[in-house]
Amino acid sequence: MSPSTIPKFSDLPLDKEGPYLNAWGLYGKDDELGFLNRLTDDVVKEAAKEIQTGTRISLNWPLDAQGDIPFFGRQVFHKHVYQKAPRIVHDDTWTFNTQSSSQWDGLRHFAYQKAERFYNNVTLEQITGPEATNVNGIGAWSEQGIVGRGVLLDYAAWAETQGRTHDAFQKGSLALEDLKKVADWEGVEIKFGDVLIIRSGYMQQYNRKSRDELTSLSKINPPTFFGVEQSDAVLQWIWENFSAVAGDQPSFECWPTEKDYLLHEVLLAGWGCTIGELFDLEKLSKHCKKTGRYSFFVTSEPCNVPGGVASPPNILAIF
Template sequence: MEGLPKFSDLPLNKGDPHHSAWGLYGKDDQLGFLNRLTDEVVLEAAKEIQTGARISLNWPLDAQKDIPFFGRQVFHQHMYNKPPGLSMTTSGRSTLKAAASVRDGLRHFAYQKEAKFYNGVTMDDIHAEGSVVNGIGAWSEKGIVGRGVLLDFHSWRLENNIPYEPFKTGSIPLQQLKAVAEAQGVEFKFGDILIIRSGYMAAFNELKKDELAALAKVMPPTFSGVEQSEEMLEWIWNNFSAVAGDQPSFECWPTQKDFMLHEVLLSGWGCPIGELFDLEALAEHCKKVGRWSFFVTSEVCNVPGGVASPPNILAMF
């Protein structure tokens, strides 16, 4: 993209946290990487709609029932009589950061050492009376809409006999993700929405309840995800407007480095992170039609000051 600072120029301001790009879109910006989704980029992405096929990537809100990972609250649905019909309410944090598909917002994760969020926002700023700064509601105005690309790592690694254990700390190397893109014939466009099928959801669906309960008790929890590396960060910086996967943490967890991708992506760049996306039907359709790019529309909940939201996401072909 013309005018985009080089990755090697980060951080943009002396004294700011590592790799940060604070001020790139203005000191009060709350959209971050979503500024990359210009009208022109979205219009071009709309060309991906050719057949009208639509696929949801939303894992049901009650998918993990009473065995959530990361200590997240389960989804609660309350039914009560209200003649002449039946009404329903939901409760808990399930509408924001539940044990289901989620889109992390800019209040979710700070630079750990500096204790600062995107564009230098502090915890005091967030907890100030009436403050909605960096709230996910700011993303709801135009949504997260553009060209999505699925990298089906799970299918690729099975075809190439590459071992992968989603419930153990481990990394998906950038080199392998690039190999997946090459095998699929994918060519990235600036502003693409990156979606990675690691195989976590496929593995989760095969486990019995007692196995899930045992894994949920592992503290800290351990998951495989994309590697923490300078190369991974540079790849994301140069190409994408948002990232997501079917894993609980997107990146390897716990981190194997002295930093976490969450710090840089959310707090440094304002790059949305999607987790626990259900990519099984999407992967099947992509393989069937031989195309791994599509139009994406994701409308997060309009919660002023919200930390996270269900993605409410559809892929259209």
Template sequence: MSSPIPKFSDLPLDKNGPHHNAWGLYGKDDQLGTLNRLTDDIVKAAASEIQTGTRINLDWPLDAQADVPFFGRQAFEKNVYQKPPRIVNDDVWTFNTQSSSQWDGLRHFGYQKEAKFYNGVTLDEIHGRNGVEKTNRNGIGAWAEQGIVGRGILLDYHAWRIKNNIPHDAFETASISAETLQKVAADQGTEIHFGDILLLRSGYLDAYNKLSRADVEAMRQKQPLTFTGVEQSEETMEFLWSNFSACGADHPSWEAWPTRKEWSLHEVMLAGWGMPIGELFDLEGLARQCREVGRWSFFVCSKPVYVPGGVASPPNILAIF
């Protein structure tokens, strides 16, 4: 049986485009990218992961970072007000979609040197400037039509590295390699299926929850901010490209930050392949459930908010066992 996707060595598909791109694989107007891998058959097969009906929330609260979010982003604000004379309340929320759990959409991060987003979309198309008509192409709303739904796997790197006495600092630049991720999967006895939704527990939230406000405020002043994340390498890209429909983690950068290469995984995954990147997912309860049942695979249901032309979205995500 032939592979449903080109080999990693076949990239870039558009030879006139940036490195490692898969532009045109699903047509020049495609806005789903690797979510095209979540076919009806793959989602139907993933439903077999539901055995008990136990549901685990993976969203961090929208106000979890309070008034001190990293990267200088706006804090979540909630205004609850009564509509007198009735005993009725409404509320208004104001927030940056990047300040808590989020899916990075295809308008978030482009190829930096080429200034192009997935399938060649430009900044002028997104912002409607320099005589170019503004469009909603690559908006997060396109993902809301069918959601991000399928078989999820948790690679609990945090538990694995503690078990193996491997030092770790969530707030310093360091890399987690593809080889390490495969070792974690083998140690857990977790099989990887094509089209899986990968969730990586790096240990960031465990570390963040132990910080004082003074610690957080001090870290926010660092320039640049530094975080441990997935390694920027050919091996990592091949591992991700060959297996997954979407990738998420518990830390704010997905990859080692700042990048240790002249390019970043955000460029290749978002702008090159159209692969969703999830950040700041709360995977602590999920890790406990996986350990309890001895299974690190489950059904995932995520419904991005339907905002045409949006850049990112809260994931609204559940793992179901």
């Protein structure tokens, strides 16, 4: 898989009877990997050259980071630690929503809303109907993981040098033009198959909020967040360059959408492009600034849950 072997953006949709910009069937009618097909052995082997010092940085927010006030009405994290008396031994059980902290959105998460179709034309009934299977489950991604070259576009750091400010908890768009300026400012080269990671500054602002402020914000319905703009230009940029996209925002894209479609629809349901959200990028940002390196080896293994919708990323950036 290379830029020369994928259809042009102008060739989309591939299924002419399907919804907007879909690439259904590109990797076969039964494919469940989507854009992860771009992470070939050769791409991963080349990405391994990014490992030069062995420094490892986690991008995982704690599973209980949002406490008892998660956004989007998601369930809170519960941990039960118990002794297995009479022995001096402990077990524990965890109960949580897979999208209440750092997460990869899987291909069962978001459909084309009007067409009611998931990736590769999978129906709602195939996922939650009486004869549902594990089709498009995130467990399919665990065998080889999400492993390759990661690129941090530190918009928050760049914006600070420009004297720009934004409210991460207000609806607003991060323009493609600015993302390209960030890449130029960092001096980072984007290569085909990269895992795109965008730091908007959400975590930084979240950590400065009081409990009362977060409680009030969590009650806004629909919630509002700053994120990547909805545009054909953004979609074409992603189509031509990346194997996965992620950020520190709760929704990756501007929320609610400013167009009549969402990036979630095209990326997840149209292309099988996983979306990472709520990644904790603060330590990564500091290390990139200190070293002047904004590319790195990234390794992530979603949980092996057949038929799962989403998963904690279990992700490390390695320099």
